[in-house]
Amino acid sequence: MAFFDFLHIFTDLFNSAEKAWHKLEPQVQSALVDGSGVINVINQNLQATPQQVFDIIGQKFPKLSKDKLAAGLAKVNDGLKIAQGAENPDLLTTIKDLQTYLSGLQGKFWESASSIAAQVLSTVFSPDETPFAKISMLIEYVYRKKIKE
Numbered sequence: 001m002a003f004f005d006f007l008h009i010f011t012d013l014f015n016s017a018e019k020a021w022h023k024l025e026p027q028v029q030s031a032l033v034d035g036s037g038v039i040n041v042i043n044q045n046l047q048a049t050p051q052q053v054f055d056i057i058g059q060k061f062p063k064l065s066k067d068k069l070a071a072g073l074a075k076v077n078d079g080l081k082i083a084q085g086a087e088n089p090d091l092l093t094t095i096k097d098l099q100t101y102l103s104g105l106q107g108k109f110w111e112s113a114s115s116i117a118a119q120v121l122s123t124v125f126s127p128d129e130t131p132f133a134k135i136s137m138l139i140e141y142v143y144r145k146k147i148k149e
Helices: 002-023 026-044 050-060 066-079 091-103 107-125 132-147
Strands: none
Touching (some): 026 050, 026 091, 026 107, 107 132
């Protein structure tokens, strides 16, 4: 019976997250979906060319500008210490570096790096006054309920 009580915790957490989701400002919802979604596209296309990944991102997230995407992914790569020493890489190089990094990880390390990348990207995409706690608390809910489904 204790196992089912333990599972109930996750149901309660996701129900709380769903309530919190509906109270978020539309710009923050969009930032969470875009940030999580872009990282998901990259993870789903680790063997594709960076141009193909960029094209898929453009199709799935047409409101996301190339400049905003480039700035966001540069922050992700800086935060994860990917391609250290590279001076101002272009967007396709940044995507390739992130693909290489993520493809070298497995299991919990891959999940953690992907979650961190999605959180950083969502933070960059969100309004400046958005508390990081909103992003970090809801990123898993967004991925499971808005991206993966």
